[in-house]
Amino acid sequence: MNAPPEKITSGTHAATATWADLSKLLVDIRARRNEFSRAQKIPKEIVDGFRRVGVYRAMAAKRFGGEERTPADFCRLVERISEADGSAGWVASFGDGARYLAALPDDTLRKVYANGPDVVLAGALFPLQPAKRCADGFIVNGVWPFASGSPEADLIGVGITLEDDPSGDLPRVAVMPAEKVTIRPNWDVIGLQGTGSHDVVVSDVIVPEEWTLIRGGPPTLDGPIYRYPAVAFAAQAHAIVGIGIARSAIDDVIAMAETRASITGAPVMAERGYVQLEIAKAEAMLRSARSFFYEATEELWKEALKGEVNLGTTTLMRLAATNAARQGAEVCRIASGLAGTEALYSNSNLARAMCDSFVVAQHAALNEGTLQSAGRALLGSAIQPGFP
Missing domain, CATH: 1.10.540.10 (Acyl-CoA dehydrogenase/oxidase, N-terminal domain)
Structure with a gap:
């Protein structure tokens, strides 16, 4: 790097x-x-x-x-x-x-950042839960899973639906102070175990309309970063986690290979032909995926600077993000395989890397469905709402 x-x-x-x-x-x-x-x-x-x-x-x-x-x-x-x-x-x-x-009204944003810019937002969008209109806004109830980072958040956002919502196919997000939300601790998983992606429970919380936003809708603020597509940006922010995990996994194997000898008397790992071959493949895969990722990011950013972002460039960004997550997971699989029995232990860094990278690649914004959506867009076919 x-x-x-x-x-x-x-x-x-x-x-x-x-x-x-x-x-x-x-x-x-x-x-x-x-x-x-x-x-x-x-x-x-x-x-x-x-x-x-x-x-x-x-x-x-x-x-x-x-x-x-x-x-x-x-x-x-x-x-x-x-x-x-x-x-x-x-x-x-x-x-x-x-x-x-940035899609919240200007007056609301001033309240959000009244105490400074370091505001922590967490939450979960799906499944969208029906909310009822009232004199002061919307009455929100429901349970939302996968609320990563919620235990230490300042604000929580949850996905809601309304009858005759002018937002159309784009989901609405209700934003509220974290203290109005109950966290149901149930994040018992094999990977990304430390993310606190528990369920969040909202019970009869009144959310003023000005504290709701349309995910993927037009932002209130202007500037290049606000012309950069929000949904695509979220996907790539998640995907790069997989690249970082994979980098660490390769580095761990290389460090191990220099000194680790086999209990059966085989040469140290670094002298074994299959280790040399697989580590070279993994390094090439990781660097290729990372290069595509940042190349697509920079191309999309150039368009945002000019004031107009097009479908083709955004599609390539989504494709690069999904590819990064999937290749990162494959690199971690290779690395853990090379580590042999070392990767069997639950406290092994390589076991953690394999499981964490697997969970990254399972995210809805990075799974096989996004590859299909990207393919449809590249071929000029109709695409689903929310993509790219």
Whole structure:
């Protein structure tokens, strides 16, 4: 990887945040990976560390003290965190939530950022739950699974439906303070165990209409980052987690191969032909997927800078994101296979990488269905609502 710049961000609130600060945080994250898995969440002090290094202000508007970083800048930050731990990277990826919040009315945004730009948004969109209109807005009830990062969030967003909603096929999101939501701890899974992706339960919460937004709808704010497609950006923020995990897996195998001898008397791993072959394949797969990912990101960003984003470029971005997630998972499978019995233990970094990367690739925005949607778009066929 290229050497990172000295400063992570350049805004007023982050003037002292450097890559050295991030490196210190990553040392702590690496040392506590097993703890995150057991707790089924990323703890408050780590989320506060994300605030300090600019994860949550990165995509917030400059007028509210944010950074308005480029999508590639944000993804590189998430990628590096993911190299330390997949669950931590996944939770950090939700720093892209500032892009979703940009669809709220201006007056609401001023309230959101009244205390600064480091606002943590979590939540879950599906299944959309019916909400009822009332004099003060909407009465929201329901249960939503997969609310990653919800235990330490400031705001929670959930997907709702309304009769005769003018948003049409695009889902509406109701945003509310986290204290109005009950978290049902049930995140008992094989991968990304530390993401706190529990169910969230909402009971008779009144959400004013001005605290709702249309996911994928036009933003209130203007600027290149707000012309960059929100749904595609969310997909790529998740996908880059898989690339970071895979990088760590390859590095772990290389470090192991230099010294690990077989109990049967075989040569050290680095001298075995099949290890040499497979590690070369894995390295090529990872670098190819990563290059496609950032190439597509930069092409889409160029269009956002010019003021017009087209379907073809956005489709390639979605394709690159899905490819990154899938290739990352395959690289981790190869790496764990090369590790042999070392990867059988539940506290093995390579076992964790394989399971974490598998879960990344299972996300609805990164699974086989997105490949089909991308293919339809590339062939000029009709595409489903919400894609790209």
